[in-house]
Every structure is written in C-alpha cells, then in structure tokens.
Amino acid sequence: MEIKTYLNEQRQLVEDRLAELMLEKSGDFSKHIESMRYSLFVGGKRIRPILCIAGAAAVDSREEVRTQALSVACALECIHTYSLIHDDLPAMDDDDLRRGKPTNHTIYGEAGAILAGDGLLTYAFDLLSSQATKGVDDSTRIRIINTIAKAAGPLGMVGGQSLDMLYEGKQVGYETLRAIHRSKTGALITASVLTGAMVAGGSAEQEAALRTYGNNIGLAFQIVDDLLDVEATTEELGKPAGSDAEADKVTYPSLFGVETTRTMAREAVKEALTALENFDAHADPLRALAHYIVDRKK
Structure with a gap:
C-alpha cells in the first residue's frame, strides 16, 4: 500500500464530510462559528x-460501513x-502557531478561543x-458515545493534559510520563x-485486538512527537519546535535519550502490528498507518 496516496484519499473524504456537517457562519452566532471553522479547517493530517475509517474497514470493508464511520470520524476530529x-x-x-497558521486565540482572543473549543467539543x-x-443502531451508538466521552474526559485526554500541567518543570519517572501520554494522546x-x-459490528475479540493496536500506536505517536520536538524545525512541524524543553516538560528523549526513544517507538509499532495478526488484508491500512506514525517527519 502507498500510504501517502491512501492518506490523501481518506483525508479528502474527511474534509468533504466535515464540510457537509459543520455549521455555517450565519446569524447571531456568526463570529463564534467562524472561530470554530477557522481551527477545524486550517489544515491537519x-x-x-x-x-x-481504517478500523471500520478492518472489520467490514463495505462502502455503507465506511459512510457510517465517516460521521463518527468527523466527530473525533472536532474533539x-x-x-x-x-x-x-x-x-x-x-503557543502562537498551530498547523503552520496563527493559533485561534491570537485571532479571536482568549475568550473566543475557549468558546470555539467548547463549541467543537459539544458539537x-x-x-x-x-x-x-x-x-x-442505537445500542452501538451509545457504546460509541460512551467510549469517546471516556477517552476525551477526566480519565482520558483532559486528565492527561491536567497531569502534563501538574508535572511541568518537575522531575518525574517513566511510569508518570507514560500515564500522561497514555491519557493525553493515546x-x-x-x-x-x-x-x-x-x-x-466487530466481535469482542476484534475489538480487543484493535484496542491493543490503538494503545501501542498511541504510545508510538507521542514518542515520535517528543522526538520531533527535539529534531524537527518549526517550519516542518507547523508549530514551535523545542517547546517541550522551553516549558521544562519531561519527555521520552529527556529521560532516555534520542536513540533509545526511537527504539521504544519501533517496539510499540511492532506490538501494534502483532495485534493485527488475525486480520486479513482489509487491515493493511492500519498496518501502513503504524509504519507511517513511527516514520513521519512532522
């Protein structure tokens, strides 16, 4: 599989569906919706x-399943x-730069940015x-909502960000670092x-395997983010390089060094790929995405 072609094709599907689903700028809430749309459509991988979409295709590759997954995918991008x-x-x-463009608060002010984020989360x-x-079906929809709410909430992404802020400038060990990244990013x-x-409609066994896959590529993604903050430029990243060190944050390179960190990322990807052993070729996009995550340059 040519991963760049796949990513471009799927990204366009997501962009098109987001354009269909996102509120239009009009009426009393025009400025608020404008700020939501600005960050949502300013770019991104x-x-x-x-x-x-790839998780759905690994279980059932029919077109109607992909169409259903697209709306869930767009909700995830809003979050x-x-x-x-x-x-x-x-x-x-x-930060003043995100995805190569001025951050939301630099254009719409802090209050406007907070409300844009609140609006996207609830939307x-x-x-x-x-x-x-x-x-x-309704029972599946409830499971999906519950799964995403937990992942985004106080024991997931928000909780991870709170830990990230709590331990900024402090010496912490590997277990704390992993807990931060498992929740904040993973x-x-x-x-x-x-x-x-x-x-x-995946089986319990398929869901368990994909959870293991997701846990490991989530870990690899954050490890590579830490590496890129050290090795890439601001122009390559689309956001300020070196910001972790400037904020005195503990990262994988700061604890283990660059080469060991790179090895840890590859080990996580290896574990992710092992989790897919019982899936057929319809899971090849997930396999290619795992390699892409560890090899990416931005």
Whole structure:
C-alpha cells in the first residue's frame, strides 16, 4: 500500500464530510462559528478520523460501513481540534502557531478561543447522537458515545493534559510520563480505532485486538512527537519546535535519550502490528498507518 496516496484519499473524504456537517457562519452566532471553522479547517493530517475509517474497514470493508464511520470520524476530529485550541492558550502551552497558521486565540482572543473549543467539543456529541450517524443502531451508538466521552474526559485526554500541567518543570519517572501520554494522546487515538470497529459490528475479540493496536500506536505517536520536538524545525512541524524543553516538560528523549526513544517507538509499532495478526488484508491500512506514525517527519 502507498500510504501517502491512501492518506490523501481518506483525508479528502474527511474534509468533504466535515464540510457537509459543520455549521455555517450565519446569524447571531456568526463570529463564534467562524472561530470554530477557522481551527477545524486550517489544515491537519486527520490521523484520528482516518484511524476510525481504517478500523471500520478492518472489520467490514463495505462502502455503507465506511459512510457510517465517516460521521463518527468527523466527530473525533472536532474533539481533537478543540483540544488543540485549548492546549495553545496562554494558560496552557501558550503557543502562537498551530498547523503552520496563527493559533485561534491570537485571532479571536482568549475568550473566543475557549468558546470555539467548547463549541467543537459539544458539537461532536451532537453529531454522534443525531441523524449524522443514521444507520448505526442505537445500542452501538451509545457504546460509541460512551467510549469517546471516556477517552476525551477526566480519565482520558483532559486528565492527561491536567497531569502534563501538574508535572511541568518537575522531575518525574517513566511510569508518570507514560500515564500522561497514555491519557493525553493515546486515549483518543485508541478510541478512534475502536469506534470504527464498533460501527462495523466487530466481535469482542476484534475489538480487543484493535484496542491493543490503538494503545501501542498511541504510545508510538507521542514518542515520535517528543522526538520531533527535539529534531524537527518549526517550519516542518507547523508549530514551535523545542517547546517541550522551553516549558521544562519531561519527555521520552529527556529521560532516555534520542536513540533509545526511537527504539521504544519501533517496539510499540511492532506490538501494534502483532495485534493485527488475525486480520486479513482489509487491515493493511492500519498496518501502513503504524509504519507511517513511527516514520513521519512532522
């Protein structure tokens, strides 16, 4: 599989569906919706929604299943984008650049950015519980909503961010670092793959395997992010390079060094691929995505 071609094709599907689903700028809420749309459509790799689509295809590759998964995928992207808006705020990571463009608060102000993030988060659950996900039976839809809510909430992404802030500038060990990354980054990545499988009607065994896959590529993704913050440039990343060291955050390279960190990322990908052994060629996009995550340069 040519991963760049696959990513471009799936990214376009996500962009098209997001354009169909996202609120239009009009009426009393025009400025608020404009700020939501700005961050949602300013760019991005769309890795989480693509993982959702690929997770569904690994279980059931029919076109109607992919169509159903697309709406769930778009909700996941809304949640991811909200998290980036809030991460960039002066009270958090205080960044002025995201996806190569000015961050939301630098254009719409801090209050506008907070509300844009709030709007995207809650709109995601509007999408998940509405006609946007028609065709998914109600019991499955509830499981999907519950899975994403847990991944995004106080014991998932939000909790991970709180730990990240709590331990900034402090000496912590590997277990704490892993707990931060498992929740802050890994939880939503795992939920993306897993909810795709749920849309497709995956068995308990398939869901368990894809959860293991998601846990490991989520770990690899964050490890590589830590490496890129050390090795890549601001232009390559589309956000400030070296920000982890500047904020005195504990990272994998700061604990283990660059080469050991790179080995850890590859080991996590190896574990992810092992989890897919009982899947056929329809899981090849997931396999290719695992390699892409560890080899990416931005």
